[in-house]
Amino acid sequence: xxxxxxxxxxxxxxxxxxxxxxxxxxxxxxxxxxxxxxxxxxxxxxxxxxxxxxxxxxxxxxxxxxxxxxxxxxxxxxxxxxxxxxxxxxxxxxxxxxxxxxxxxxxxxxxxxxxxxxxxxxxxxxxxxxxxxxxxxxxxxxxxxxxxxxxxxxxxxxxxxxxxxxxxxxxxxxxxxxxxxxxxxxxxxxxxxxxxxxxxxxxxxxxxxxxxxxxxxxxxxxxxxxxxxxxxxxxxxxxxxxxxxxxxxxxxxxxxxxxxxxxxxxxxxxxxxxxxxxxxxxxxxxxxxxxxxxxxxxxxxxxxxxxxxxxxxxxxxxxxxxxxxxxxxxxxxxxxxxxxxxxxxxxxxxxxxxxxxxxxxxxxxxxxxxxxxxxxx
Amino acid sequence: xxxxxxxxxxxxxxxxxxxxxxxxxxxxxxxxxxxxxxxxxxxxxxxxxxxxxxxxxxxxxxxxxxxxxxxxxxxxxxxxxxxxxxxxxxxxxxxxxxxxxxxxxxxxxxxxxxxxxxxxxxxxxxxxxxxxxxxxxxxxxxxxxxxxxxxxxxxxxxxxxxxxxxxxxxxxxxxxxxxxxxxxxxxxxxxxxxxxxxxxxxxxxxxxxxxxxxxxxxxxxxxxxxxxxxxxxxxxxxxxxxxxxxxxxxxxxxxxxxxxxxxxxxxxxxxxxxxxxxxxxxxxxxxxxxxxxxxxxxxxxxxxxxxxxxxxxxxxxxxxxxxxxxxxxxxxxxxxxxxxxxxxxxxxxxxxxxxxxxxxxxxxxxxxxxxxxxxxxxxxxxxxxxxxxxxxxxxxxxxxxxxxxxxxxxxxxxxxxxxxxxxxxxxxxxxxxxxxxxxxxxxxxxxxxxxxxxxxxxxxxxxxxxxx
Numbered sequence: 001x002x003x004x005x006x007x008x009x010x011x012x013x014x015x016x017x018x019x020x021x022x023x024x025x026x027x028x029x030x031x032x033x034x035x036x037x038x039x040x041x042x043x044x045x046x047x048x049x050x051x052x053x054x055x056x057x058x059x060x061x062x063x064x065x066x067x068x069x070x071x072x073x074x075x076x077x078x079x080x081x082x083x084x085x086x087x088x089x090x091x092x093x094x095x096x097x098x099x100x101x102x103x104x105x106x107x108x109x110x111x112x113x114x115x116x117x118x119x120x121x122x123x124x125x126x127x128x129x130x131x132x133x134x135x136x137x138x139x140x141x142x143x144x145x146x147x148x149x150x151x152x153x154x155x156x157x158x159x160x161x162x163x164x165x166x167x168x169x170x171x172x173x174x175x176x177x178x179x180x181x182x183x184x185x186x187x188x189x190x191x192x193x194x195x196x197x198x199x200x201x202x203x204x205x206x207x208x209x210x211x212x213x214x215x216x217x218x219x220x221x222x223x224x225x226x227x228x229x230x231x232x233x234x235x236x237x238x239x240x241x242x243x244x245x246x247x248x249x250x251x252x253x254x255x256x257x258x259x260x261x262x263x264x265x266x267x268x269x270x271x272x273x274x275x276x277x278x279x280x281x282x283x284x285x286x287x288x289x290x291x292x293x294x295x296x297x298x299x300x301x302x303x304x305x306x307x308x309x310x311x312x313x314x315x316x317x318x319x320x321x322x323x324x325x326x327x328x329x330x331x332x333x334x335x336x337x338x339x340x341x342x343x344x345x346x347x348x349x350x351x352x353x354x355x356x357x358x359x360x361x362x363x364x365x366x367x368x369x370x371x372x373x374x375x376x377x
Numbered sequence: 378x379x380x381x382x383x384x385x386x387x388x389x390x391x392x393x394x395x396x397x398x399x400x401x402x403x404x405x406x407x408x409x410x411x412x413x414x415x416x417x418x419x420x421x422x423x424x425x426x427x428x429x430x431x432x433x434x435x436x437x438x439x440x441x442x443x444x445x446x447x448x449x450x451x452x453x454x455x456x457x458x459x460x461x462x463x464x465x466x467x468x469x470x471x472x473x474x475x476x477x478x479x480x481x482x483x484x485x486x487x488x489x490x491x492x493x494x495x496x497x498x499x500x501x502x503x504x505x506x507x508x509x510x511x512x513x514x515x516x517x518x519x520x521x522x523x524x525x526x527x528x529x530x531x532x533x534x535x536x537x538x539x540x541x542x543x544x545x546x547x548x549x550x551x552x553x554x555x556x557x558x559x560x561x562x563x564x565x566x567x568x569x570x571x572x573x574x575x576x577x578x579x580x581x582x583x584x585x586x587x588x589x590x591x592x593x594x595x596x597x598x599x600x601x602x603x604x605x606x607x608x609x610x611x612x613x614x615x616x617x618x619x620x621x622x623x624x625x626x627x628x629x630x631x632x633x634x635x636x637x638x639x640x641x642x643x644x645x646x647x648x649x650x651x652x653x654x655x656x657x658x659x660x661x662x663x664x665x666x667x668x669x670x671x672x673x674x675x676x677x678x679x680x681x682x683x684x685x686x687x688x689x690x691x692x693x694x695x696x697x698x699x700x701x702x703x704x705x706x707x708x709x710x711x712x713x714x715x716x717x718x719x720x721x722x723x724x725x726x727x728x729x730x731x732x733x734x735x736x737x738x739x740x741x742x743x744x745x746x747x748x749x750x751x752x753x754x755x756x757x758x759x760x761x762x763x764x765x766x767x768x769x770x771x772x773x774x775x776x777x778x779x780x781x782x783x784x785x786x787x788x789x790x791x792x793x794x795x796x797x798x799x800x801x802x803x804x805x806x807x808x809x810x811x812x813x814x815x816x817x818x819x820x821x822x823x824x825x826x827x828x829x830x831x832x833x834x835x836x837x838x839x840x841x842x843x844x845x
Contacts, residue, residue, distance in 0.1 A: 170742070301680075
C-alpha cells in the first residue's frame with residue numbers, strides 16, 4: 001500500500017544547495033581542427049583527444065565549442081567506421097558515442113571561428129554554437145592543422161593570420177569576454193601564431209618554433225594514416241595524469257615534449273599573463289570548479305501563503321567542491337599506452353599461401369626440369 | 378620637305394606630351410581619389426566626443442524624501458519654520474571613473490489632519506494601514522513621519538521604524554537643534570531604505586579595479602532583461618521512491634507573487650523538471666514508495682535564495698530601529714527600489730564601458746565596418762545614457778531604470794552586430810600582390826613619360842642660357 005509521507009528532511013537538503021555556477025571560475029573551451037581530407041586524420045584525432053581529456057576533467061559540452069573540418073569517423077576511406085583512433089593498434093577510440101561536434105565540415109571557416117570568438121554571431125545561432133563566456137571565464141583555445149609563418153590554413157582554401165587572431169582576442173578583451181585565456185596550437189611554425197598577441201591575460205603554447213615543422217607521431221598500418229601529432233600525443237599523456245583535484249601547474253605543461261621526443265622545439269609565451277605560471281593550476285583551464293554555497297536563511301511561509309514572521313538568521317557560507325560529473329568509465333589510457341604490444345599466436349599458413357607456393361614450385365620444375373632438384377636439397 | 382616633316386613631328390611630339398600629361402592628370406586627380414574612396418572601410422559617423430564624455434559623466438542619484446512633522450514632534454518655533462527643503466548631498470567614495478553623488482532632498486512639511494489621526498493610533502501597523510497608499514508613492518521616493526518623543530506608536534526603546542511600503546517613522550525631539558538631530562536620524566533611515574555605499578559597490582563590482590583573486594564577495598546575478606528560473610527535482614533512486622511535487626501550485630502560490638513584485642526589474646519565466654537519475658526499469662513486484670514533497674518548506678528556502686541571487690540583502694538597519702515584518706510576497710517595496718537604483722547604476726556603467734570599448738577598437742583595428750544601422754544604435758545608446766543620468770538626477774527612478782536598460786540593450790546590439798566582422802585582415806604583402814599587376818602596367822608608362830617630359834623641359838630651360 002503506497003503511503004504518502006512528508007520527506008521534509010530530504011526536501012530541505014535538496015533545496016539548500018545554491019549552485020552558483022555563474023560565480024565560479026568556469027572554463028570554456030574552443031577546439032578547432034582546421035584540416036580536411038583523409039590524410040589529415042591526425043588533426044581530427046588531436047582535437048578529439050583534447051576534447052576527451054577536458055570532458056573527463058569535468059567540463060560539460062555546453063561549455064565546449066568543437067569544430068572539426070572533416071568527418072573522419074564516417075569517411076568512406078575509414079576501415080573502421082564510426083571510430084577515430086589516437087593510438088596504434090586501435091587501442092583508444094576517441095570518437096566514442098557522446099561526442100558533440102558544434103561546427104562540422106564546411107562550417108569551419110575563418111569567419112565562423114572569429115564570430116565565435118568575438119560573439120558577433122547571427123541571432124539565429126543556437127546556444128551550443130556560441131561561446132557563452134563572461135569576465136569570470138577562463139578560456140582554452142586549442143588549434144591544430146597545417147600552418148606556416150604567421151598563418152594557419154583553414155580547409156585548404158583560406159587562412160587566418162596571426163594579426164587577425166590577435167585582433168579577435170583584443171575584441172574579446174575589450175568586452176571582457178574572458179578572464180584568462182590559454183592558447184595551444186599544434187601546427188608547423190606554431191610559435192608565429194602567438195607572436196602578435198597584445199591583449200592582457202593570455203598565455204600561449206605552441207608545438208614548434210618559427211622555421212620548424214611539427215611532426216606526426218605514429219602511423220597505423222591498418223588504418224593507413226598517421227594517428228596523432230607528437231606534441232598533442234605527449235600533452236595527452238600529461239593530461240591523463242591530471243584529475244580534478246590535481247595541483248599540477250603550468251610550468252609542468254611547458255616541459256611537455258622536449259626536443260628529443262618531439263623533434264621540434266615547443267615554445268610558450270607568458271609575458272602577457274598576470275599571474276606567475278607556477279601558480280596557475282592546470283585545472284584552472286582544463287577543468288571546471290563550481291562553487292556551491294549552502295544557505296541557512298529561510299522565509300517563513302504559512303500554508304495559505306501568508307508570511308507570519310521573518311527569520312533572518314546569520315548565514316554561514318560554506319564552499320564545497322561539487323563532486324565532478326563523471327562519464328561512463330573509459331579505457332584506462334595511461335595503462336594502455338605504456339603496455340607492451342601483445343604477442344600474437346602462431347598459425348600455420350593458410351590454404352591460399354600453400355597453393356601459391358605449390359604453383360610456383362611446379363612452374364619452376366616444369367621449366368627447368370626435375371634434375372635441378374638436387375641443387376635445392 | 379624635311380622642315381615640314383620636322384614641324385609635323387614637332388606637332389606630334391607636342392600632342393604626345395599633352396596626351397601624356399592629360400593621362401597623368403586624370404590618373405592622379407580622378408583615379409587616385411576614386412580608388413581610395415572605393416577601397417576604404419565604410420564607417421558611418423559616430424559621436425566619438427560624446428562617448429568619451431560619458432566616461433566623465435557625473436551621476437547624481439536623487440532620493441526625494443517627504444518628511445511629515447506631527448504637532449508635538451519638534452519645538453513650536455521650529456514648527457513655525459515649516460515647510461522648507463533641506464538637501465543632503467554626499468559623494469560616494471568608489472574607485473570608479475564616474476563620480477556618483479547621493480542626494481537626499483528632504484521636503485519638510487506639517488502633518489495633515491488625517492495623518493495626525495492615523496499617527497495617534499495604538500500601534501504602528503494600524504497607522505500604516507491607514508497612511509500607506511502604495512499607488513501614490515513614486516518609485517524611489519520615501520515618506521518619513523516624525524512623531525513626538527514620547528509617543529506610544531513605537532515601542533519605548535525604538536527610535537525609528539521602517540515599514541514595508543515606502544514609509545518610515547522616526548521619533549522627534551524637543552531640543553534646540555531639533556531639526557539637525559532629526560535630520561541625521563532621517564538620513565540614516567533613508568539610506569537604509571535606498572542607497573548605501575555597499576549597494577553601489579556591489580553593483581559596480583565588475584568595473585572597480587580591485588584584486589579579484591582575494592575578494593570572495595558574494596555577487597548577485599548581473600543585470601539583465603530577463604531571467605529564466607528552473608526548478609529541478611533530483612530523484613536519485615526512482616526504483617524505490619516515486620516522488621511527486623506540486624510545483625505548479627507552489628510556483629503560483631509562493632513564487633509568482635515574489636516575481637510579480639520584482640517585475641520592474643525584468644521579465645521572468647519559470648519552468649520545472651524532474652531528474653530521475655539512474656533510470657533502470659523497476660521491478661513491478663515491489664512498488665516504489667510514494668513520496669510527497671513538502672512544497673512549503675521547499676519554497677521557504679528557494680525564496681530566500683532568490684533574494685540572495687538578486688542581491689536583495691538584509692539591509693543595514695540603524696541602531697534602535699524596528700524593521701517591519703515582511704510582506705506576503707517576500708519583498709518590501711523599498712527593497713525593490715534599492716535593486717532598481719543598483720541596477721540602473723550597473724547598466725549605465727556597462728553601457729558606458731561597451732561604447733568606450735567600441736570606440737577604442739575602431740581606433741585600433743582599421744578593418745571594422747560600421748554600417749548605418751549600427752551607427753544609429755550607438756547614437757540611441759548615447760542618448761539613452763544621457764537621459765538615464767538626467768532622470769536619476771531628477772529622482773524619477775522607474776524612467777531612469779527603463780532608460781538605462783535601453784542604453785545597455787542598444788550598446789550591446791551595436792557592439793555585437795554581426796556586420797562589424799565584415800572584412801578580414803590582409804597583410805601588406807598580399808595587398809601589394811593584388812595591386813601591382815593592376816596598377817604597374819598602367820603606371821609605368823605614365824611615370825616614364827612624365828619623367829621624360831620633365832627632363833626635356835629642364836633641358837629646354839637650360840638651352841636658352843647656354844646660347845646666350
